Amino acid sequence: MITVASCSSSLLPSLQSLPGFLFKSRTFFYFHQIQNPQRFCKLFTQKRFHNALLSPQSSVQFPSHPNPDILLSYLISAVSSCSSISYCRAIHSCVIKSFNYTDGFIGDQLVSCYARLGRADDARNMFDEMPNKDLVSWNSLISGFARRGEAVDEGKYIHGFALKLGVLWEVKLVNSLINLYGKSGYLDAVCRLVETMPVGNIVSWNLMIASHAQNGTAADGVGYFNLMRRAGINPDDGTVLSLLEACENLGLLKLAEGVHGLITKCGLYANATVATGLLDLYAKLGRLNYSLKVFREVNNPDKVAWTAMLAGYAVHGNGREAMELFEGMVKAGVEPDHVTFTHLLSACSHSGLVKEGKNYFDIMSQVYGIEPRLDHYSCMVDLLGRSGLLNDAYELIKRMPLKPNSAVWGALFGACRVYGNIELGKEVAERLFSLDPSDSRNYIMLSNMYSAAGLWRDASKVRALMKEKGLTRNPGCSFIEHGNKIHRFSVGDRSHPESEKIYTKLEEVIGKIREAGFVSKTEFILHDVEQAVKEDMISKHSEKLAIAFGLLVTNAGMPIIITKNLRICGDCHSTAKLISLIEKRTIIIRDSKRFHHFAAGICSCGDYW
């Protein structure tokens, strides 16, 4: 039994002699009597206690206990499960003050807690305080740095140290280092380490696949998988998760289907992490129907699985479905969290559901006790801005208690561009320039805004500023899968072997839509050049070339799925709509922000691109 009592501070001395745990919130002191440690541990994972412990005024005191190690151990495991950095710090200082535990397993646990909470520096400080470090301490520290993903120097330091200590060939340590180097973009070091490694295990293989997937050589990662199979090693959940990551980076649906088959064959489908990873991948590859199929096959989907499906609906612009899914989630008794709400709000915004989005934003804090974060604010600004409520969006930014970041201002900037509000756009652009002076996208967008309004002089000033800062435009390119290969196109690209046919097809299709009365939206060209030249440039945009290629190589009735590295341009957007109508094709384009489904002359984004 745990008894929880709130009392005034005058009762404190008498309570402190009891075995229990004491903490104070802003107004009350609470005392927990520990008779059943397991329940005690569970208690700390409950949210109502987090709030008290999380408040800045809270402090933690330990009354006497027959075995303080046990008490601390419970506390620390509670810390790691409640993911609270302030609580972790409170325990840390208490450990130092009251018990002076700076080594042994208590120290290891704290290093691990900090590492798992992503606090590499705190983990490092704790680690440095410990006089006796064992392998577990080392591994905990490395995993903390790996999570941060920019720790090559620390990796080298630890690597050298481990060599000196003669513990490098502990497989878990090597794996930690592979992970650290891989996450830090240091693939060379990964390969060198593995070449000299006496013996690895399945985790080492999985990490090799993941390291390649994360560093732009996903095809080599798949190669490692084939080597692994030839070596007679059976894949596990970690293997397929690494492969799913490789699929995402290669963008190959065929490969994803192969991994899906592998998952089924190896009986890994029951693993919630694997199934969720698969459904997320299908959504990212434009196959929302496959995602839904996987989702329906998951037994008792958890919060993450529901949210992954919701995120799929959101990015494809299926707002109503997302809302229904959310209702289903609540009905199933699964508690949504801040990530769920981010995607739900984003779904509302991508579908223009203003009233609904506002309502979800309200109930998020009022019903679910989730305080809005920056992501939620940028969704709300996008939602309001998209429907033309630019002032409301701006007011929300002024009112928000957090310091707006570039995502929040960027959402408003996007709305300024769509609604041609140059005055506000200029102001917002200044904010973005000061927040992120080297992000060329903001300069391009402002310049485009001026160009669209015919303000050529202002547009060229922005371009000059870009040049002065040495910023270049990230070249746009589009990708399309065909015959187990990704075909890449850039503007005016003639490098494809089928180039002649592609241009002929493109001319034919554009001819058809011009006959239907369509005029190129040449305001999307940055430069102030002759109309004819503009039309020529814009007609060779990478997404148009990819569409023409898709029309050539796929059968009638098949959807054409294209990925673009930047936002789709307005002219390509209109062209894709008309092609979908004239050629009777579904065209799906994933740009850097969302999916556009073009069918029968309309786009799922409702023309707010």
Next chain:
DNA sequence: TTAGGGTTAG
């Protein structure tokens, strides 16, 4: 009477 390290999905 209990706890720590390597891959791990939204």
